[in-house]
Amino acid sequence: MDIRRGIAVSPGIAIGSALVLDTEGVVISRRTVPVEQLPTEKVRLSGALARAATEARSRERILTEQIGRDVGILTGHAVMYEDATLRRDVEKLIDDQHYSAEFAFSRHIRAIIRRFDDLPPGHDFTRLRADFFDLERQVLNQLLGITPSEPAPLAGEPVIILAADLTPSETAQLDPRTVHGFATESGGPTSHTAIMAGALEIPAVVGIGRFLHDVSSGDTVIVDGGSGLLIVDPDEATLERYRRLRLTASSHSVAHADDAMRDVPPVTRDGVRISLLGNIEFPSEAVNCLERGADGVGLYRTEFLYVNRTTDPTEQEHYEAYRAVLNALGPTRPVVIRTLDIGADKFSSASAMLSAEKNPFLGLRSVRLCLKNLKLFKTQIRAVLRAAVHGEVRIMFPMVTTVMELRQCKSLMAEVVEDLEEAGIPFKPRIPVGTMIEVPAAALMADVLAKEVDFFSIGTNDLVQYTLAADRNNENVAGLYNPADPAVLKLIKMVCDAAKARDNLTVNVCGEMSGEAMFIPLLLGLGLRQMSATPRKIPEIKRAVRNLTIADAERVADTALKMETAREVTTYLREQQRRYSPDAAD
Template sequence: MEIRQGTAVSPGIAIGPALVLDTEGVRIPHRTVPPDQVGSEIARLRRALEETAADARNTRERMTERLGPALGNIYGAQQSLIEDRLLRTQIEARIQSQSYSAEYAVSRVIRDFVKRLEDAVELRGNIGAAEARRSASEFIDIERQLLSALLGHPTDPFVSLTEPVIVLATDLMPSDTADFSPRTVRAFATESGGATSHTAILAGALEIPAVVGLSRFLTDVSGGDTVIIDGDKGLLILDPDDETIARYEARRAEALARPDRYEHLRDMPSVTDDDPPVPIRLLGNIELAQEASQCLDRGAEGVGLYRTEFLYLNKTAHPTEEEHYAAYASVLQQIGPSRPVVIRTLDLGADKFSSVSGAVSGEKNPFLGLRSVRLCLNNLDLFKTQLRAVLRAAVFGDLRVMFPMISTVDELRRCKTLLNEVKEDLEYAGIPFKGGVRIGTMIEVPSAALMADVLAREVDFFSIGTNDLVQYTLAADRNNEHVANLYNPADPAVLRLIRMVMQAAHKHKIDVNVCGEMSGEPLYIPLLVGLGLRQLSATPRKIPEIKRVIRDLKIAEAERVAEHALTLETARQVESYLRKQFPPEGPD
């Protein structure tokens, strides 16, 4: 049994078979076979080895003719490895001695080879490290080819699932997780990724347990292995023993049987414990239209952030105006005409995958490149399609539009001009729309925070996106586990920028919301309220506990805490101070 520590991004316990997506999505369906099928499994293995070796031989000849013998020899080396007698003997021995399926035996033997190569790298340091890593990569590629041959070259790893799986991968893009559901996926764990990546956000929205940032572990696990995901403590347990499985089964059963301890607060108002009480509006963040009902179920007063990127993912073409319109109208109809729904325009690029035309692939520094509103202003037809659908759907309720990643006043004004042009186009065409939608801008880069006093004259509301604001303020990639110690919402530099934005908003009498992960963390709620925040937006499952914190809070206490926090010098000092002032409720 091995226990790996990562970053918990979505709570819950999951136990089940692993689905390893490291080999281009090839899934191993069975770990063992009946003893009377061992002979046929060995025959399948030999056919797959012959087929794969022939493919490598043909590829070597083709590449040699096209690019010369040096590159052709790469495939010749693969052919030699596939035809190696030791490899075949070891795989066949696993099938004969342990009744492994051909697929599982291939994966297990090759993963053992890779593990030994990686162990050698650790022992020798940099000496021979590059060569060892190349060899490990070649073995992984051979594994992929052999599994593909054995399984008939499958294309969809989720086809013919007989039970939900636990997905393990180097990393997952939002497009990979868009179709995840409890019916097919119990949980997932990745070697890379951070707590505020969009994949992590989606896992929370779908309420699937998830752990990210585990570093390398895929060479120690094969498809079909039993694993445990502890999304509460950020643990991945490989090959758990019977006692551990029993303990986690008990924890999981207890969690399923226990009702939400804050469920009774759902219909109670979100107000402070003052006389008179001060309202703190709670809204929900959603990724998918069908999540709107979850906001109401958890006691939210509307949608504070509707991320629209998932309309573009898993698509061979851009979504049409009618597809946009149908999604937005559906959310508004679920939420009702009197509750706000804030639609954020397309925010793709950098850490989010899409085939949107105009995007630049392979940018040297994508987080500082053509992403978000910059991408939209570089592709006006794409942008206008979305804005037309927004204005049309607005007739169903209190729809508001918000522009992300604004870094200059000029960018915001260009967005507003384009919105006015779309209004004129709709009016000229005689298409029903609502022209008086409220306009907002995200504050998620330092330049926008510093210019908040000017931006506040241009919009009806601000929404502080703390995920990106922290990242850009501290120059720490939020998905890079190597700088995780720098990425911290409690850093005094971030708090001072938030205070600056709050002061500008209050001066110009516009609303301000916080919609990043910071607003979903109970520890930070008193601090945000003390800085002047009167509206929060978080994933629906976090709303009941946030409401509990608010209902126990007094404004004077929150202001005192915020004032003192702003005098501290480090994020660690701020967090330590907040924990002393507001200990977590109940047992850890």
């Protein structure tokens, strides 16, 4: 058994026979042609480009239908095949050098790729290089009449593709019915291939480093897309463990059970009601929360209002976006609106405010940015208070680091209240105010922050990143990023304890941790009674909640808190999950 660690880019478990993809390029035999054949070569080139464009568009269309949204990468390729500059440059090589269409095209694309390679370091062109290699391969296939090699499934068995790298076209061709997973030597979390794998919901691990020479087609392999592991030739115990995990994760078998979960309340076996809320990004997702049986919206991200435009959103635009969600949820279900939570680099009107930051994650972002741009901030707060007339609105400030920031936010709210009163505009003067706890300083000072707010919401993604000082997207340190790390657990416990001491202040957890069933016993045991996750995950969390008693959960939390490493905690929590939710694994 051989376990390789890579970057987890698309969750899920895949078990199957390895299919090692040939990584050799296409061999071009004819380099030059007689002068009289040059017009023919140019016609062949045009034809190949046109066919490649048609094929790219039709693959994009199929892909869009499969995943229900536009990925756009293959459209980009199609537009490139139709590019007048590209064709003119290659035609010039044919005319001047008497190259064959194949050789001219290949030469030209390689020259382009070399230009990326020659650039000074500082920016990553891996993705563009992969795009151009893909363009080369597709056009050569057209010219040479090669039909793209379909990964041949081995006798109907599910296969797992192993390759040095996959081009976007190759990834798009993978059929989730036969290709159950893939693992590549290169690639990063933001590569096209990773994005497509996520969209196609194929478990995938990339950036593993050299491994292909140690595995051959037909070997049994496991891709653990959630943990970023590739396991070659697993032993029987590992295989058995993953078979059970796969059943748990299999969305197909769970879909049915999800429906059954919608109308039952999230109550523990000993009768404690837990509040389950949905995280949403766009107003249109509000209905997803209801369909999955959520109690409300625990995190309404508002960044979409700011990005992809050149001016700041108006108060009315904010108001309408909030109204839409309140209309969908009705007057009594809670909706927690989080104020702007991005860096200045992410939207144009604020980007003029500062020169490029060396370390944006420790820079001017979220509430820090808002407190420097009061006009922007007040506009949003005004809209929130006005919308609050129509429902159970709560406001939440992200990335709060010190109590002073929180006090500034509150005094700003008070100013907005006065303004609205003076203007005679209908609004709700008093709505619950909360703070995100996602900076370790805030967790450490939770007892002080608790005096200022009506609720806490622990943002685990940033809390983990800032606590362990590790960027999960950096392949060199991603292994450090782990919500199960004892340091993270201790901080969450501090926050829960501080809240408990303050008249049982409500604590919510949003972030990926609360969306993973494995963490539910721990979170309940730490004292959490509210969780917020992506709507898709709600039925699974509800099921986990309904399998537990508070005493079980407290015992799990006590044991986990005594552990010394993230690995111990993870192993223990998985064991407990199997123990309390055996139905999920059958």
